[in-house]
Amino acid sequence: MSLPTNVDAVVFDRDGPLVETGSGLSRAESARCREHGHEFGDEQKQLLIARTLEAGGDAMAEYVGLAGAGPTPAAHLADLVRRELKAGAPALPGARRIVESLIDHGVPVAVASNSPRHFVDAALGSAGLLDLFDVIVSAEDAPRARPSPDLCLAACRLLDAAPEPSAAFADSRTGVASAQAAGMVVVGVPSVPGTVLDVHESFAALAGEALVAWAATCTTRFAMAENIACSDCGDCRYDLEDIVQDARDSTLSAHAL
Template sequence: MDLPEDVAAVVFDCDGLLVDTETCWTRAETALFAEHGHGFGLEQKKLLIGRTLETAAEAIATYFDLPGEGPALAARLHDLVALELAAGADALPGARDLVTALRGRVPIAVASNSNRAFVDTALAKSGLAELFSHVYAVEDVARPKPAPDLYLAACAGLGVDPARSVAFEDSGTGVASARAAGLYVIGVPSLPGTTLDVHRSYSSLADPELLTWGSGLGLNRR
């Protein structure tokens, strides 16, 4: 399937897609698991990736067999992640070039399952904040991903039809959200070996095909 040419807007996830925040989250999650006497690896990461802070903490509480401790674990994880993000987060390969190519050709936005403070910090630390005037975080909707609310909110904010819009996602949770909202979904998995239910998949935003596609959008508009 060819990449779509009649595109009304492009909406990006943030964590693990535009910005290498998953490294920050993994260090924080590893520390939290160690505090409770557990190791942290790919199996544990798969339980958490793409979730909100609160739903990740509930999954951790279940894993630790600590019923009712979700809120306390969420607070601790929040503090650990905040420390990691404050130390810096880099834009992932190809992110700046692709977003820059799209700007001015089609409307663009960020739709993230993270809270506003984390999203703003990640975009600022990676040097991408200046490229986006529309950023949607989990506080902006009634239901987080995998519900479609974030993508629907982003498309509404941009004034575009979701059915003519493209989403970039790195996790199954995000893909489910974008698909439920009716967008064409391009996957760039952040976990090695992950297969996502998307229309097209790439190993990196730096793939030359994506940059060529982005640079050509809007050229034939009347």
């Protein structure tokens, strides 16, 4: 495996790699497409993955021949998402184990999403994962949506992490493009089986043994520095904290939003 085990932080691309929200949404959109004489398959699912509600609604409206329908497609898509989350969205296999393992090893974690914050919170809450993330960046928190790097950069900044030594988990080409533009190491977990993502490493699921083993060996250079003790007195914690903060400030300075 070529993934680095010494990272500043790990950012998960929206709730997609973590929560099963796609199947119910796909069923609903499939029924809608059939009403207009169209099929809904993996290619059409790609029109929705990792997009904003507005962009996803517009793409589907164009596909079924309703382009220019104004805010109605986005409102329809938002209603489908609400129904899906109300019905319950379970965590994907391995999601909690991976995140908890990273946290146990001192690696800061965050979620960055093109979706509105209330949808992200609802998805993570339904899956029982919301308590794991102190930092969640949503559509309202960055000037540009994906594939711009703004969401990833904002998440890194809130974690006091530099993008280059950090990793991002992405389930779509849009998420991959955003993380790559931010300069991050990208781990692919495609939400559509068989999708080929241009990433450092790709896995079919978070529960894969190799990925679980990677998370179990991960650490962060800041956590490593904070654990160093002076060889003379063993009590230089405050000096080391200053050194660590200086390192964070210097690595972030080139990536200010």
